[in-house]
Amino acid sequence: MTELTPRLTELAHAYGVATEFWDWQGRHVQVSAETVLSVLAALGVDAGTEAAAATALQELELAPWRRVLPPVVVTVEGTAPEVPVHVAAGTVFTARLVLEEGTTRVVEVDPSALPETREVDGAAVERVLVDVGSDLPLGWHRLEVRAGEDTARMPLVVTPAAISLPESLAAPGSQTWGLMTQLYAMRSADSWGIGDLADLGDAGAWAAGMGADFVLVNPLHAAEPVPPVEPSPYLPTSRRFVSPLYIRVEDVPEVAYLSAAERQLIEWHADDAKRYLDLDFIERDAVWMAKEAALRMIFRQRRSLRRTRAFNAFVEREGQGLVDFATWSALCHVHGTWWRSWPEELQDPRSSAVETFREKNAEEVEFHLWLQWILDDQLARVQRDLLDTGMSLGVISDLAVGVHPDGSDAWSLGDALARGVTVGAPADQYNQVGQDWSQPPWRPDKLAELAYGPYRDMVRAALRDSGGLRVDHVIGLFRLWWIPEGMKPFQGTYVRYDHDAMIGILLLEAHRAGAVVVGEDLGTVEPWVRDYLSGRGVMGTSILWFERDWEGDGGLLDPEEWRELCLATVTTHDLPPTAGYLQGVHVELRHRLGLLDRTLEEELAEDGRSRDEVLLDLRRRGLLRPGANVAQQVEALHAFLTRTPAKMIGVSVSDLAGDRRVINQPGTDEEYPNWRVPLAGPDGSRVLLEELFTWRSARRLARVVNRGD
Template identity: 35%
Template sequence: MDLYAKARTLGVQTEYIDGSGHRRVTTPEALSAILDALPPQTPRRILAEPVVIRSSRIAPSELLETARLPVKWKVIGGAAALAQGEAHDRSISWPPALPDGVHRLQLSDASGASEELPLLVAPEKAFAGDFDRCWVIAVQLYGVRSARNWGIGDFTDLKGLIEFAHHLGADGVGLNPLHVLFDDRPGDCSPYSPNSRLFLNALYIDVEDIPEFKLDTETRATLAQLRTRDLVDYVAVAAVKWRALRSAFAAFKTNPGLGRWHEFETYRRERGTLLSRFACFEVIRHKLSMPWWDWPDEWRQPSETACAKLRRARDTAADVEFVEFVQWTADRQLGACEELAHKLGMRVGLYLDVAVGVQSDGFDAWNEQIAISRQLGVGAPPDPLNTAGQDWGLAGFNAAGLELRGFEPFRQMLAAAMRHAGAVRLDHAFGLKRLYLVPRGFGPANGAYVLMPFEALLAATAQESVAHRCVVIGEDLGTVPEGFREQMNGWGIWSYLVMMFERDDQGAFRNADYYLADALVTFNTHDLSTYAGWRSFSDLKTKRALGIDPGETDEGRWHALGKLDDVLREHGIHSHDFYSVTGFLARTRSRMMAVSMEDLLGLVDQPNIPGTVYEHPNWRRRLPVSIEHLASAIDIDALKRATQQRSRA
């Protein structure tokens, strides 16, 4: 079979139209590398894709032309057969009473062909939220400054932010991803490049909140220096924090107290095999100091036998337990933040972000070697803002592997994010339908779109959303596949509307009535200019100084500023400060609005400039005002007036 024909049978789109309208064809060399990196697949003969049954819509599945009648089928749930039957025409009508969940469907036809694929029974829609309209404050947690933190924002600061947001009438706090990074590479601080999306970043732990911890004089002196810095010194913060966590763990082991030990054991049981594997992975990673694909055979694949041996060994047992202790501590402190928000009556509480991929040498890629392709980087094709295309250096899920694993890795990722959240945002939600993958060693313009089992992933998302009572927002910015938003919204997953981009072909900003109801609305994102930076052209100047094409001229910006004034005046708003823009966004139908702390403080610099790593202090800037003085740094009366239409009474 021709290489391009083979690719198409496996769901690889060998050509695409980029964001500038240019047709691009993947080279044979890059295409071959992409196919080699995907799990081996046998073309299906009976059913084309996983079966999705929505609770109120029992729809038949159409058989492929290659299927030979009759076709026998059986639905297996756990170890039991839930239903079975035989199809004598070219469709299968499913029984109406199958339980919710992910089951296995076994099929065989008259030619002797057989195959097995997932069958998902899902709610009609994702959790819709139990509020009309509300707003949240969006914060980069690492950048929060306080009189007591250790040079980086932590979960005790988050409690303070929740109380502050509650005082303002907000219903929650939105955060950057809290995923665990690499403790031995603290300088690699992007929250969107995680070691794992299943566990938490320990640098957000308030060590002084651990009952067993005692602060010594040496640490106290170091903290005084860290608190004065304008950028998070991740290397220094990590050194002092990990030393303190080790000290707290040693004291816990010596005298844990019955209640504390019981709570620790309960957490370990809850997280089960995943936590045990993660702890073992971290211990082996530190011992071997090499990528997991170069490890000895015993450890190259996850193994319960090898994990059990590591937990018993005298020189590693305590190290495994330490990793679990750290994760328990982080989970306990984040859970306390969720409880506080609930106690205050906040209708969202925590709004958390989920990264689109993981580092290829991290835990998730090791633990899910079938479902995650480490040789393929997730990215985006060339567009007007990034004319060379993007390779984010992250490994993502692949369709064949997810289907083989019954979508369990995807559901685990969602469950981890939703564990303490009232809303989550899926970064680059287009990845649910198709992922732009770049093979290692090739430039980002030479990738290809690979189709994903969109309907099945939406069904799995709805399952977890309803189970956790958590609203799901899909970040749908950029080149939108045809029908994507309609299908996503049809499953109750909200859109992500950024006012900067909500303009017509003449550059006019959309009216308030244009915005969707089931959506989160915001002026900008962490990857875009702050409002003050946008008005002052600072973002354009900064990008040009870095040698980056900003994708906009000064004349274009002046035009945009004029168009902003126009839309505000049309809505009876005769000023253009940030509170005026917030007042406009508050009038939209969109049920959730996010207001960034950087904009409330009038900051010029944005948290992250895409396309830079070391050229700009991405993910390092600390707020210039401590949490204790936020109330005097923000015009609270103006903010309350702007958000009055969607604030709690």
Template identity: 50%
Template structure:
């Protein structure tokens, strides 16, 4: 129950909130502190299972939390960074510094080996308890997620997850540039109305072999929540752990060649051709639901073909590796076919994935569960094939996949992992300079306490699944590893508060899984960032994201930041999927678009004047650096092709490890893929890549575009690189 601030002893509520990682204030700027409401704090605590509904409840909860922290021997997770010099013994770690003298520590490693250290104070003795071996130092623990047990002299015991992680994540193998594209928008003459994994493999092969690119970055390919219509945003998925089979290239599935009803399959291919032609030749929007309807019909036939012995063994291994998580995902998909895609509206017994009713339904729907499990396996296989194609084309990184910040509340992950999600809460963002009303993304957050109690198992499993097929991983809103803005359902985003996570554990697990996969990690760290976060990410080797138009000397005169002052550990780009393409930025078309949709908060004349001045200031810097081959005499956009090339010459002058090229920029496309602040006013996530006239360009024409090739020639020059 929410209560008015004056009913609480402020200091007790603040202390209780602090002990549970709930913020009572935040700083949107170094010189400004904002106090959050007591109702927001109380609601966040309630979502964490803490009753703060009155002064007595606050005092009781505070006493209980202080007693719990005082009496426990170990925190939920202990991190030991490997590679630091000198090597650190476990009992010297800050998390274990308060252990009583004589506490006995036992570690069970991932491979079942047991090690023991005795004596918190005085000389430590270390050894092995397997096969009678002696002398192995506890500081020499292997990388991994181990189990730590502490036994105090008074008999108290405690357990913790012990993460031994490398000091830093893998670095990019040299400096390279790559293409950024929303996969659905990349149609070829072979795809079924939206880009697919066959198109991704083709683009990667061409970009690596012919254009000298080092990577291709795509949008999240997570499984979507089916609907009527399906939410087209790739950032509100049903599941982040399993990919969406809508991206399958049906003809590339080996069993496709053995489908018996060729006439029916031929009819589906004809319908797919009409759907593709509607987008590429007639200007229709991408219709994900229509694409999936066709692919599902085809897959019903393809999956009726028995697997050969080798394929069956590979599928069985996949099912065993993913275990209950895959069973839950496939079960949700099967139940959604019967009861609809919002599990909150299912019959009572089916809302619990562990109930007897769900077990009976899983058995009754065994064929459909098997169907959806097979789809996950097939999609995983084509994702790995795309990464192989990229590496075989010479790409040092390959495919960069995108991890969304959360999942849809009605989807498979929210159903299967209810115990680790915060009920009644949604992730968003507080008010800032770009959105005075704040943001509510409609995504349920993980509970940090429950996540920690599992040893962060859902997070570990998610990372491991994505790294199966990723050369690099982009983490959307990477600041969420540290804290997230929780908004109580039914409240405006302004009435939220930050809830903190165990950032050290999250980073350690990220470093561990990325190292095991040999993958790079890029954090999307745009917008308001808590002090110290970028530094912590950089220290561990997580690359940041730097977008040209935002890189100004904000602590000085506000002018564009010269290239030598950009950070090196980043992916540097001219734009993103949420921002205007570079041609629109230069010509002011993005202002005209927002004006037509009624999204401007000032007069169109004021917005245009500011946009023109911004572009002119950047072009003046490019000209002063000699990056414009032939500076235009007119306003920004007078020679947009040359100006776009100059923008990318500038990015090459920075020390950035990775340079990203928004693929539509190579064709002059002026339309953003997503226009924040709109829903049905603009066709977000449904536009094919197009040229400067808005004409869709299929992959086969795109790779032959003189304009695109001229831009990529700038980036592949052997002498291109940062100035020193």
């Protein structure tokens, strides 16, 4: 089948696969049949012929009738969902709800209800809609249906209609600010060549002293356990677990039990790693080798009974997911990180071969369990310390949009992640050839079959020691751009998700954690999505350069016209720090890397007009005097944010330092040292935290956004 027939179109839509869309310039685009077929294949659907497509449609229609209960129902508090129950015609059944806290409720089945009947696989099947009531508490409950000797069970998830703002943000007109940092780049003299959790705590403490209420940190997700270590925090091996690169070695309590000789070895490893503070780029591989050697030495020290019991409790709480991650990490030390090249019997985490490996390498597996426990302890300590300094939110974690195709999650989660496709983005103003992020997407159908368990566990882990969660590319909870392997980014298409379920579960876990949720809703976004997120209490992300009247003349929005429920910033990690943006370094870089579809002159002129328009507006408002230097322009741009109703303002640590270098250039890999650029000052020389804390320019910028001053 090489054309987009009506039947293929119907099948695609049934699976949430778009056959057309409108691009960033408002042009209508028809998706090719080849793309649609490849995406359907990644969903396990054979539609290569008209007959196969017809069969697939029929199977999809019959699937619910072949099971007593749906795999899961996610609802909103205060509503009364009707759950379809399928039983053989004439069968009498009973139903009950088992609430999360353990109590049960009998669910009344209306005997007068007229069931819908149809023939399925040669037998008559009845569908009865069961009302479970509208007074269910929030939580993960279970519906049980008993028919004869058989019992079917289904998770029933009740989620908040919306989450409330924390007290510090709830008052009318309230506004708070905080730091945004790439932790690996924000180093101190005590860092082992890379920023760590102690540095995060120190930066937060400094900011708290300047009136800040939060520190938004890049994703701390786990990277490879052996070199080469992927530099991008947005391409992790797992989104549920954390990278041991961020451990502050000296803060591990068992260091106290080291002998004098062992302490000297730790110091030697530390000195070796600190040599990399003087280099132009972050050296993750070398730093991890030094840290790992030191951590293995500490791991072998005795633990107190209290610490042993705490470790065991952590492992039990995290369950099989943690064991799988630790097993994968141990396997990487033997077979490398490309698990698809491992012996076939080791590619299945549930195989007997994997179990045998785990038993034979129990100490190595325990080491990786221990690393996650240490990280959990240090993250919790940072959050406690920041709240003790007076911050109302503390750490805001960042959740990446996906994972590495050869990482732990891709190995352990099986077909919950789609094969043969990657996630990316269509062309937009800043990436005019589109993007391929090389990440396997969630399969919407498999997520539902798993009752969203892997997604819930991931979100729950990210919120555990945080006052908030930033969801990168939050639009991905509604639809993702799938690119079939072998095709260009612009040849992909959108695949829809059950956003009510995805957002609902996110809000339930955030509500339980008492956390704020910030959605990164930039790029190509359907207009209704932002209204939906706002209605459910999810903050958006507003970048000063992009806040325009896009439905009108495209002019700048006045500050009072900005939305209230948002995190407002001048820049983002996909743009240069503000000083660099003001000088157009991003345009020159994108031209050098071949990422423009217009000439350099045209792009510079357009970019210059846009910047000049903003600066002129600042002068008109009395925020910027004529002839102001770059540092003063940066301050004026942040002062503008305080005139908006935005509940939260983020200040990049790179802007505190006056850094100009691009952190990450979307659409590139090795062409640019993405995610490897350490914090630097205006002249490009390194800046350590101890220095930055003493700079008047940093304190001045902090005071600009602090309404308490």
